[in-house]
Amino acid sequence: MVREALERDLPEILAIHNAAVAETTAIWDEEPVDLAERLGWWRERVAKGYPVLVAEIDGAVAGYATYSQWRPKVGFRYTVENSIYVADRFQGRGVATALLAELLARARRRRAVHAMVAAIESTNTTSIRLHEKFGFRTVGELPEVGHKFGRWLDLTLMQLTLASDPEDMTGSVAIPLRDIGDR
Numbered sequence: 001m002v003r004e005a006l007e008r009d010l011p012e013i014l015a016i017h018n019a020a021v022a023e024t025t026a027i028w029d030e031e032p033v034d035l036a037e038r039l040g041w042w043r044e045r046v047a048k049g050y051p052v053l054v055a056e057i058d059g060a061v062a063g064y065a066t067y068s069q070w071r072p073k074v075g076f077r078y079t080v081e082n083s084i085y086v087a088d089r090f091q092g093r094g095v096a097t098a099l100l101a102e103l104l105a106r107a108r109r110r111r112a113v114h115a116m117v118a119a120i121e122s123t124n125t126t127s128i129r130l131h132e133k134f135g136f137r138t139v140g141e142l143p144e145v146g147h148k149f150g151r152w153l154d155l156t157l158m159q160l161t162l163a164s165d166p167e168d169m170t171g172s173v174a175i176p177l178r179d180i181g182d183r
Helices: 007-023 034-047 095-110 125-133
Strands: 002-003 050-055 060-069 079-086 115-121 137-148 153-160
Touching: 002 095, 007 050, 007 060, 007 079, 034 050, 050 095, 060 095, 079 095, 095 115, 095 125, 095 137, 115 125, 125 153
Parallel strands: 079 115
Antiparallel strands: 002 050, 050 060, 060 079, 115 153, 137 153
16 A cells, blocks of 8 residues: 555654665665654655655555655756665565556646656666656666765666646645644
């Protein structure tokens, strides 16, 4: 089941995030974060109206996903970048597919997202195939722009255009502050 992330989900989101930091090149940070950082991250996203979703299996958070404005300049206000992470023990069970499907559905309903971008470490063929399945196309390759685990990393940029007519756009990606308590 995919649903909105609640504050009580943050310890499991934190564990998934820190495992990706420590063990993979999906996140290019090298140091784990703490619960206070994840709480601030969650509150900021929710306050700006960005979805923070979790996939739940048997009462456990199996993965999480979000999107936010791709770059901070106003000219990018209709473009978002997605992030999807799945706990190791739930890999291969359709969790990422369910999360991306719901992210895209919410972006389309929002009518303020023109394009969604995915920036994926180039050897992460599972993520690249997932995005291709939803219609994303590779729009660029940035060789050796990252460094982790003693090696250079390449970045694959993928994009999906959700709306092509500026007349269809309403507002901006960020929406007004709302209650962010544990609902």
